[in-house]
Amino acid sequence: MTREILLLQLGMGGVGRVLVQQVLAQRVALADRYNLSLSYLALVDTSAVLATGDPLSAALITSALQAKQQGQPLASLDDGRPGINWLAMLPDTPCIVVDTTSADGMEAHLQTVLTDGHRVVLANKKPLTGSISAFAALTRRGTTRYEATVGAGLPILATLQSLLDTGDSVTRIEASLSGTLGYLCTALQEATPLSEAVRTARSRGWTEPDPRDDLSGMDVARKALILARTCGLEWEMQHVPATAWFPAERATLSVDAFMEHLPELDAEYAARCAHASVAGNVLRYVATLELGDEPAAAIALRELPADHPLAALRGTDNLFVFTTRRYSTPPLMVRGPGAGTEVTAAGVLADIIATAREM
């Protein structure tokens, strides 16, 4: 007998749309393998809630995908209901709420979801990087999964959780966890000026529309905070200070003015790269979490010796190095693409399947 698990998905952007396609594509396999049927109760964007009161038909979901692909809002569909609070659509029986938005302020809604007995799966980092009390409220019952928030589809949090659950002690995590900043480091190493590398990354869609969102290190800091909190540290954002790639006074420039003045930083980065190279080192933007007796975090562009595991990274790949009591020489490493809609959606889907199997 196949069990139906209802999904309510927030977000129909790059990750959300691919996730819907993956859910549809895996339906038969999941029914065969686990007697599990994943059905959409509602899809939500900023314009509307797409819902009919019954599970959405494949034809309606396909229309929603086509509309969003063409840049039209869910409100443009006949069953798109603008002005409805998606919380009102939650059923009486437990379902899974999936947050693939990048919205602020979701914490309170998601806590209501959990209090009402439903489950949560997140690609959105923001609900986990507000106050520690909000993080605890979302995660303490074990009914929220959030693998895709760090390293996209890579098994980073599953690896960490498994180490912790089996009694290992994690003493240090060193990671290159921004594909964008990883690309910039490789480009600098190949003597590309910083401004040119940023321009290229932006034109390929690897940076946020305002590249300072990447260059500030904030995205890396959020991921580092999620790792630290998963390890049990009651840290706030100020415990994971990130060194920005640009001087603070440039934070207030318009995006165009920032890009125009970026070549002024080229000489400094070329000199740092040359300094590293003379010593046989390379530059990498590294998040280091010391998790022993005196926990501390550092997030900065560092010179690393050529034989350091992170020195071998190229392009947009992520690498996580876990040093633990059981894995010290060599440490445990996970490497691979840490961004992209396909791998991120797959990370979310793996969390949905694991949650559904538990329910």
Ligand SMILES: NC(=O)c1ccc[n+]([C@@H]2O[C@H](COP(=O)([O-])OP(=O)(O)OC[C@H]3O[C@@H](n4cnc5c(N)ncnc54)[C@H](OP(=O)(O)O)[C@@H]3O)[C@@H](O)[C@H]2O)c1
């Ligand atoms: N892309 C990646 O490689 C990657 C990797 C790891 C994690 N993530 C995370 O995954 C999330 C989604 O990324 P993305 O690239 O898909 O973003 P995106 O393309 O900007 O899509 C965001 C979606 O969320 C919707 N949305 C925003 N605020 C909402 C709200 N309050 N209620 C309902 N829907 C809302 C938007 O609606 P509209 O369509 O109406 O604007 C849009 O459909 C982000 O948190 C991102 O940090 C992404």
